Amino acid sequence: MSLARDVMTIAAVSAGAFFFLAGTVGLLRFPDTLTRLHALTKADNLGLGLVVLGLLPQAASLRDGLKLVGIWLLGLLAGATVSQLIARAARHGQLNR
Amino acid sequence: MRGPSGKRDAHTGVGVGASWRSAASRAAWFLCLWLVLAGASLDDIPAATIAVATATWTSLRLLEPGTSRRSPRAILRLALLFLYQSIVAGVDVARRALDPGLPLRPGFVAYPTRLPRGLRRNVFATLTSLLPGTVPAGEEEAQLLYHCLDVDQPVIAELDQEEAALARALYND
Amino acid sequence: MTEFLTVAVGFILAMLALGLLSILRGPGDADRVMATQLIGTGGIATLLLLGTAASIPAAIDVALTLALLATFTSIAFVKKGLSRFAADGTASTEDE
Numbered sequence: 001m002s003l004a005r006d007v008m009t010i011a012a013v014s015a016g017a018f019f020f021l022a023g024t025v026g027l028l029r030f031p032d033t034l035t036r037l038h039a040l041t042k043a044d045n046l047g048l049g050l051v052v053l054g055l056l057p058q059a060a061s062l063r064d065g066l067k068l069v070g071i072w073l074l075g076l077l078a079g080a081t082v083s084q085l086i087a088r089a090a091r092h093g094q095l096n097r
Numbered sequence: 098m099r100g101p102s103g104k105r106d107a108h109t110g111v112g113v114g115a116s117w118r119s120a121a122s123r124a125a126w127f128l129c130l131w132l133v134l135a136g137a138s139l140d141d142i143p144a145a146t147i148a149v150a151t152a153t154w155t156s157l158r159l160l161e162p163g164t165s166r167r168s169p170r171a172i173l174r175l176a177l178l179f180l181y182q183s184i185v186a187g188v189d190v191a192r193r194a195l196d197p198g199l200p201l202r203p204g205f206v207a208y209p210t211r212l213p214r215g216l217r218r219n220v221f222a223t224l225t226s227l228l229p230g231t232v233p234a235g236e237e238e239a240q241l242l243y244h245c246l247d248v249d250q251p252v253i254a255e256l257d258q259e260e261a262a263l264a265r266a267l268y269n270d
Numbered sequence: 271m272t273e274f275l276t277v278a279v280g281f282i283l284a285m286l287a288l289g290l291l292s293i294l295r296g297p298g299d300a301d302r303v304m305a306t307q308l309i310g311t312g313g314i315a316t317l318l319l320l321g322t323a324a325s326i327p328a329a330i331d332v333a334l335t336l337a338l339l340a341t342f343t344s345i346a347f348v349k350k351g352l353s354r355f356a357a358d359g360t361a362s363t364e365d366e
């Protein structure tokens with residue numbers, strides 16, 4: 001039983017680390033602010049979600065698990081809100097106002 | 098812990114019964130949140146009561162109880178669609194970032210939305226910021242401007258689908 | 271399991287550092303706000319992994335606080351910057 005949980009943790013956390021890698025590669029390679037914003041918000045949010053998913057089987061109690069999910073939801077909401085605010089600011093910056 | 102302008106009832110158009118019911122359901126949600134964050138302990142009762150009351154009061158001031166019918170099944174479907182699309186979006190960005198040829202055709206796409214300006218349009222913009230390849234970058238009159246990683250993707254059709262799902266779930270009036 | 275989680279922490283921290291370097295050279299203010307977002311998501315993931323690997327339950331609460339603070343920092347920063355522009359209507363009118 002504990003083996004199955006460990007396998008799930010290793011798989012999900014590895015996948016999460018992969019998306020953090022992809023997000024950073026996107027930050028390094030994408031040409032301008034707005035495309036880098038895509039890389040940052042989308043890949044990293046998925047990475048965080050997978051890390052949380054991977055840690056759920058290791059959570060000590062139901063409450064700890066719910067807290068983890070809550071942190072992920074907060075991160076998702078933050079990414080969705082902040083990314084459009086940054087995009088607006090970047091677009092105005094492009095127009096040189 | 099009361100705000101400067103007292104506890105005058107801000108929402109006049111909504112019936113008293115409905116506003117009490119939404120206050121009670123929000124208080125129940127905040128109580129659950131407290132139990133998850135702080136745990137259940139007898140010593141916490143005064144702090145928890147103050148926190149839940151303040152949170153409920155603040156939320157009622159900032160977001161008045163809605164009048165439109167909400168269908169739990171449509172909300173669940175919207176949540177699943179949202180989750181699925183945020184996964185697709187992450188995979189899409191990862192694929193483009195790691196591809197040696199860097200397949201990007203960035204640009205802006207204007208989407209004519211039927212949602213009124215204000216809260217509803219903002220909710221829609223927030224939801225769609227997690228769609229694959231799009232980030233809302235501002236609005237011009239009845240149009241939302243999206244920055245896209247690939248302007249050849251069927252962005253408008255996807256946004257249309259998302260707007261319909263949102264309207265079914267929350268704004269079915 | 272502890273070894274694996276520790277390696278994962280190191281890897282994500284390295285990604286975080288590289289990302290911060292690339293943002294540092296970014297030309298505009300928007301790029302710098304993105305650094306807050308990056309520290310937000312990457313830092314939360316690191317704290318959660320570290321908390322589980324070293325069995326420090328309080329790290330989860332630290333991660334939660336970081337999530338809240340990073341969000342409000344970004345929103346405050348962008349709102350302040352945005353209020354310089356009049357074109358976006360309601361959000362910026364009070365500053366004019």
